[in-house]
Amino acid sequence: MRNNRKFLKRYLISLIAILLILSPQFLFSGSVVYSALQDDTAPKSFTNESTKNSIESTEIPVESTENPIESTESPVEQNPLLPQVETTSTGLENMVLPTVTVSTPLSESTVTTPLIIKGSFTYGSILPENATFTAYKVPITPLSTPKIKLLGEWEVNNEQFSWSFKPNLTNGPYKIVIEIKDKTQPSLVANATLGFTLDLERPYISEIGVVIPYQEEEILVDVNDGTVKPKSKLIIGEDLTSIEVNATIRIRIVSKKPMENLKEQIIAKTYIEPPVSLQLSPKNTNDSQIPVTGTISVPFSGIINGKNVIDLFFTPDKETKLKSNSTYLAYIDPNLKDDEGNKIFAKFFKFTTKSNLPYDFTTGHDNDRKNNPHGRYAENTNMCANCHSTHTKSSLSLQGVSYQSVFSQELERDQSDNYCMACHDGTMNAPVIDKLNSTHQHNNPINKDSGAVDALKKTDSCTSCHNPHLDRTEKNPNLLNNRIVYTHKADSEGKQLVIDSMETACLNCHDDGNIYDLDKDGERDLFAKVLSYNKSFLSKGTLSDYALCLRCHNANKVTAKQVKTDIEYYYSAPDPNQKPNLTDSKHNFVASEGSIQADGSQLSGSIPCADCHETHGSKNIKMIRDELGNERIIDAPDKFQSVGLKWDAVNERNFCVKCHNGKTEIYGRVGQPLYDEEGISLNPENPGHNKSNEAACATCHTNSYDATRHEETLQKALMESAHAPKGVKSTP
Numbered sequence: 001m002r003n004n005r006k007f008l009k010r011y012l013i014s015l016i017a018i019l020l021i022l023s024p025q026f027l028f029s030g031s032v033v034y035s036a037l038q039d040d041t042a043p044k045s046f047t048n049e050s051t052k053n054s055i056e057s058t059e060i061p062v063e064s065t066e067n068p069i070e071s072t073e074s075p076v077e078q079n080p081l082l083p084q085v086e087t088t089s090t091g092l093e094n095m096v097l098p099t100v101t102v103s104t105p106l107s108e109s110t111v112t113t114p115l116i117i118k119g120s121f122t123y124g125s126i127l128p129e130n131a132t133f134t135a136y137k138v139p140i141t142p143l144s145t146p147k148i149k150l151l152g153e154w155e156v157n158n159e160q161f162s163w164s165f166k167p168n169l170t171n172g173p174y175k176i177v178i179e180i181k182d183k184t185q186p187s188l189v190a191n192a193t194l195g196f197t198l199d200l201e202r203p204y205i206s207e208i209g210v211v212i213p214y215q216e217e218e219i220l221v222d223v224n225d226g227t228v229k230p231k232s233k234l235i236i237g238e239d240l241t242s243i244e245v246n247a248t249i250r251i252r253i254v255s256k257k258p259m260e261n262l263k264e265q266i267i268a269k270t271y272i273e274p275p276v277s278l279q280l281s282p283k284n285t286n287d288s289q290i291p292v293t294g295t296i297s298v299p300f301s302g303i304i305n306g307k308n309v310i311d312l313f314f315t316p317d318k319e320t321k322l323k324s325n326s327t328y329l330a331y332i333d334p335n336l337k338d339d340e341g342n343k344i345f346a347k348f349f350k351f352t353t354k355s356n357l358p359y360d361f362t363t364g365h366d367n368d369r370k371n372n373p374h375g376r377y378a379e380n381t382n383m384c385a386n387c388h389s390t391h392t393k394s395s396l397s398l399q400g401v402s403y404q405s406v407f408s409q410e411l412e413r414d415q416s417d418n419y420c421m422a423c424h425d426g427t428m429n430a431p432v433i434d435k436l437n438s439t440h441q442h443n444n445p446i447n448k449d450s451g452a453v454d455a456l457k458k459t460d461s462c463t464s465c466h467n468p469h470l471d472r473t474e475k476n477p478n479l480l481n482n483r484i485v486y487t488h489k490a491d492s493e494g495k496q497l498v499i500d501s502m503e504t505a506c507l508n509c510h511d512d513g514n515i516y517d518l519d520k521d522g523e524r525d526l527f528a529k530v531l532s533y534n535k536s537f538l539s540k541g542t543l544s545d546y547a548l549c550l551r552c553h554n555a556n557k558v559t560a561k562q563v564k565t566d567i568e569y570y571y572s573a574p575d576p577n578q579k580p581n582l583t584d585s586k587h588n589f590v591a592s593e594g595s596i597q598a599d600g601s602q603l604s605g606s607i608p609c610a611d612c613h614e615t616h617g618s619k620n621i622k623m624i625r626d627e628l629g630n631e632r633i634i635d636a637p638d639k640f641q642s643v644g645l646k647w648d649a650v651n652e653r654n655f656c657v658k659c660h661n662g663k664t665e666i667y668g669r670v671g672q673p674l675y676d677e678e679g680i681s682l683n684p685e686n687p688g689h690n691k692s693n694e695a696a697c698a699t700c701h702t703n704s705y706d707a708t709r710h711e712e713t714l715q716k717a718l719m720e721s722a723h724a725p726k727g728v729k730s731t732p
Contacts, residue, residue, distance in 0.1 A: 095124070095125040095185070095188060096124035097124045097125075097188060097189075097190055098121065098123055098124040098125075098126050098131070098180045098181075098182075098188060099121060099122045099124065099180075100119060100120075100121045100163075100178055100179070100180045100190050100191060100192050101120055101121070101192050102117065102118070102119040102178060102192045102194045103118050103119045103120065104116070104117065104118045104119075105117065105196050106196075107194045107195060107196070108195050108196065109196050109197075110197045110199050111196050111197065111198050111199065112199055112200060113200075113340050114166075114340070114342060114343075115166065115167065115198060115200075116164055116165070117164065117165045117166075117167070117178065117194075118163070118164045118165075119162070119163055119178065119192065120160075120162050120163070121161055121162075121163055121180055121190075122161060125182075125188060126181075126182040126185075126188050127182075130183050130184050130185075131156075131180060131181070131183075132180070132181050132182075132183050133154055133156060133165070133178070133179070134149060134179045135149070135165050135167065135176055135177070135178055135179070136148060136149055136150060136176065137149075137150055137175070137176060138175050138176070138193075139175070140173055140174075140175050140195070146683055146685045147177060147684075148682050149676060149682040149683075149684075150165075150169075150176070150682075151167070151168070151673050151677075152165050152166050152167035152168060153165070153166040163178075165178070168662055168663065169198055169670065170198075170598075170668070170669050170670050171199055171200060171668075172197070172198060173195070173197045173198075174195065174196055174197070174198060175193065175194075175195045176193070176195075176196075177191050177192070177193050178191060178192050178193075178194075179191040200342055201255070201256045201257065201342070201598075202338075202342040202343060202344060202345055202598065202599075203253050203254065203255035203257075203259065203336065203338050203342065203344040203345070204253070204254055204255075204344065204345045204599045204600030205251055205252065205253055205254075205332060205344070205345070205347045205599075205600060206252050206253075206254045207236050207250075207251075207252040208236070208238070208249075208250070208251050208252070208330070208347065208349045208537065209234055209235050209237060209240070209249075209250055210234075210240060210247040210249055210250065210351065211228055211234050211235075211248045211250050211313070212232060212235065212243075212246070212247055213232045213246060213248070214231055214232060214233065219232045219248060219299070219313075221299040221311070223302075224302070225300075225302070225304060226252070226299070226300035226302070226304075226309065226311045228250075234250065235474060237474070237537075238349065238350070238534075238535050238536075238537045238538060239351065239352075239477075239478060239535065239615075240352070240477055241351070241352045241354075241431065241472070241477040241478050242352070242354035242355075242373070242431070243322075243351050243352065243353050243354060244353070245321055245323065245324055245353050246321070246322075247322065247353075248314065248315045249276065249278065249313070249314040249315075249349070250311060250312070250313055251276060251311070251312040251314070251330075251349075252309060252310075252311050252312075253310045253311075253312065254307050254308070254309055254600065255307065255308045255338045255342075256307055256308070257308065257338040257339055257340050257342060258308055258338065259301070259308050259310050259338045259339060260339055261337070261338075261339050262275075262310065262336055262338065262339075263298050263301050263310060266296055266297070266298050266312070267297075267298060271333075272335075273335065274296060274333065275296055275312055275333050275336055276294075276312055276314040276332060277330070277331045277333070277632065278291070278292040278294060278314060278316065278328060278329070278330050278331075279292065279328065279329045279330075279331070279632075280292060280323070280326060280327075280328055281327040281329055281350075281434060283426065283432060283435070283436040283437050284436075284437040285435050285437065285438050285439070285617070285618065285619040285626075289329065292316050292320050292322070292328070293316070293317045293319070293320050294315050294316040294317050294320070295315045295317070296313070296314055298310055298311065298312060298313070299311055299313055308338075314330065322353050323353065324353055324356040324429075325352075325353060325354070325355055325356075325426070325429070325430060325431045325432050326352065326353050326431075326432065327350065327351070327431075327432070327434040328350070328351055328352075329348055329349070329350050329632075330351075331346070331348045331631070332344065332346050332347050333346075334346035334630075334631050345598070345599035345600065345630075345665065346629075346630040346631045346665070347536065347537070347599075347630050348630055348632065349537075352431050352434070353431070354431070355373070355429045355430060356429060372469075372470070372471045372472065373430070373472060373479075374387070374468045374469070420462040420463075421433075433616050434614075434615065434616050434617075435616055435618065436616075436617070437617075438616070438617025438618055438619060439617075439618075439619050440617060440618050440619065440621055440622070440623055441616060441617035441618075441623070442461070442615070442616060442617065442623060463481075464481075464552065465480060465481060465531075465533075465548055466478065466479045466480060467479055467480070467481045470482070476530045480531050480532075480548055481530075481531045481548070482530045482531060531547045531548040531551060532544055532545050532546065532547050533546070533547075533548040533549065533609075533610070533615075534546070534608060535608050535610040535611075536601055536608060536610075536611065536630070536666075536667070538602070539601075539605075539608045540603060540604060540605065541588075541589065541590075541603045541604050541605020541606055541607075542605055543568065543571055545605075546606075546608065546609055549567065549609045550567060550568045553565050553566060553567040553568060554566055554568040555568065567609075567719075567723055570582065570585065570606070570720065570723035571605075571606045571724075582605075582606065582724060584724075584726055585606065585723075585724035585725065585726070586701075586724075586725050586726065586727050587606055587724060587725060588606055588724070589603050589606075589667050589669070590604050590605065591603065591604040597667045597668045598669075599665070599666075599667055599668040601667050601668070603667055607666065611625075611628075611666060612624060612722070613625065619641075620640060620641065620642040621642045621644075621645060621646075621647060621651070622642075622647055624640055624642060625640065626639040626640050626641060627639055627640075628658045628664060629658075629659065629666060630665065630666065631664075638658070639658075640654065640655055640658045642654075642655075647718055648718075649694060649696035649697075649698075650694070652696050652697055652698065652718055652721065652722070653693075653694075653696065653697060655722070656674075656697050656721075657674060659671035660672055660673060661673050674689040674691075675691045679691030679692060688700060696714065696718060696721070697721050697725070698714065698718045698720065698721035699717070701721050701725040701726050701727070702717040702720040702721050702725065703720070704716045704719075704720045705717035
């Protein structure tokens with residue numbers, strides 16, 4: 001009997017030792033140990049709670065991959081905490097592999113609601129503190145392109161053994177790999193693969209503008225289509241100028257999905273952040289914006305052309321009403337959602353208020369207004385003397401003689417100002433130039449900073465873009481320069497000669513000053529075109545949309561040594577004698593014919609100049625905006641700030657990653673990020689994308705750069721990478 005007890009004791013000790021070797025967590029796990037046979041509460045699988053429009057949660061088996069140690073058993077029927085028999089084939093005997101599955105979205109489905117990838121997992125022999133969850137984007141077709149790590153929000157539930165991942169992706173087809181791995185033992189790894197197509201239809205802003213309530217009357221809106229009724233006027237556009245201080249901002253939101261919840265939140269004022277934020281732009285770029293309080297209302301909501309429409313009105317409070325001659329920025333809360341949770345595409349809107357002088361209103365329901373802010377010199381020539389002096393110097397042009405001579409001499413002695421700024425500096429009753437006290441300005445037409453570095457100080461800086469003699473119209477509220485385009489009668493060969501006054505002066509041929517009606521139809525084929533400076537709301541991506549900028553930044557002006565940069569080349573169609581520029585540009589946002597961008601923009605071409613550059617001044621070199629994108633940026637690290645006075649690799653990389661961060665959206669697309677939170681390239685085969693890398697983006701993403709002629713080609717390449725970057729470097 002004694003021998004039997006000794007034998008039994010030794011047998012039990014041996015059995016316990018074997019169990020400890022096979023699975024220590026079986027005996028000493030800090031969590032509750034479930035028995036799949038005895039306890040119905042054991043977490044056999046993770047099921048997603050279905051919503052009204054979400055896809056029903058279904059367990060998807062792990063697909064086979066090239067990983068030799070991937071689990072082939074479905075974790076649905078296994079208790080995550082019970083020992084499993086599968087071992088690795090890498091020498092780590094008796095180690096239990098983890099498992100991972102995907103439950104939503106369904107494989108090969110089309111996702112039309114906000115994307116959240118969900119699933120379940122088991123740790124196997126991985127300690128929870130050593131587990132890492134990673135998502136990768138892999139090629140749809142078998143290519144040599146490596147898998148790219150995705151950034152997003154992870155949530156891991158160690159009680160239900162479930163996980164969820166929210167990436168920020170643009171519409172399109174995807175193949176995603178979800179991986180669980182032991183960071184101390186990389187051989188302990190498992191992954192699951194799913195494919196889907198993302199096709200979100202998010203709300204967007206179709207129109208933005210201001211409503212002017214004439215004679216202090218209440219704004220009335222048609223309940224059928226949101227039309228503003230007579231005795232008030234709706235002005236649609238961007239960069240509006242001379243707006244009355246009693247104006248109300250109107251923003252039209254369009255969505256294919258209902259927006260009743262958003263409407264109810266606004267009416268009940270239950271929102272966390274105001275749907276519209278109005279800020280007074282400071283004169284000094286180092287000062288903060290000043291918020292303007294007001295009332296937000298929804299005077300109209302309904303269906304127009306088969307789409308749900310909400311009109312948001314922001315009416316400033318009387319206590320903080322708009323100030324005369326000031327610039328304002330209106331931001332849309334990027335967290336506004338439709339009833340299915342789709343976030344709105346954010347936008348911002350800039351406008352400048354008028355002087356505190358009354359306008360002349362004509363009679364009629366449209367209340368058209370006529371205004372020349374520099375005086376009705378055509379009706380009273382004495383108005384010319386406000387700006388011009390006679391008998392000072394002869395001039396072939398009829399522009400200001402004193403402006404071109406006497407004042408130029410004054411500037412040579414005191415290069416602190418130019419003539420336009422005698423009124424537009426805030427000392428007179430005239431609109432103050434936006435970002436007046438900026439360090440870097442466009443030809444320094446308005447420089448008030450004695451420490452400014454771009455001190456060109458040309459007297460014609462303002463008039464290179466503006467024509468002070470024009471009447472303000474709704475199509476040209478900023479008095480932008482226009483040009484005369486004349487089409488001559490066709491010759492015997494049927495050819496027509498088109499003359500553009502911006503390229504060829506009329507006086508070159510018509511020295512008598514007359515323009516002839518050659519076709520004898522009683523009309524001259526003569527018309528004026530405004531030099532457009534269109535931004536995100538109005539631009540279609542054509543050269544004419546950016547005519548105001550490209551009239552100077554072109555090859556002819558570079559040859560004449562009037563400017564240094566030919567930007568027109570990067571916005572033009574390919575020249576057969578040169579390497580492609582526009583068509584292979586990743587900043588060329590082409591939309592299919594007859595369609596618009598996902599964010600409602602009309603753009604189908606190169607992005608507008610104003611998406612990256614300020615108009616009058618910036619604290620950054622090249623007049624680069626510090627807030628890139630359409631959302632208001634509060635945190636300084638997220639803003640762009642140039643270093644030094646030269647556009648080099650440091651400034652270029654810092655500039656590029658302000659959009660290529662996986663968060664910034666323009667025209668319905670997300671800027672692809674380069675590296676993760678630790679600064680490691682998301683593409684394992686491209687160490688050049690590591691945050692610590694100091695090489696210029698232009699060394700790979702242009703056709704201009706040549707490593708054998710680094711200094712000679714770098715500057716042109718830096719220009720190309722900003723305006724027409726290439727996805728991969730083309731073969732020379």
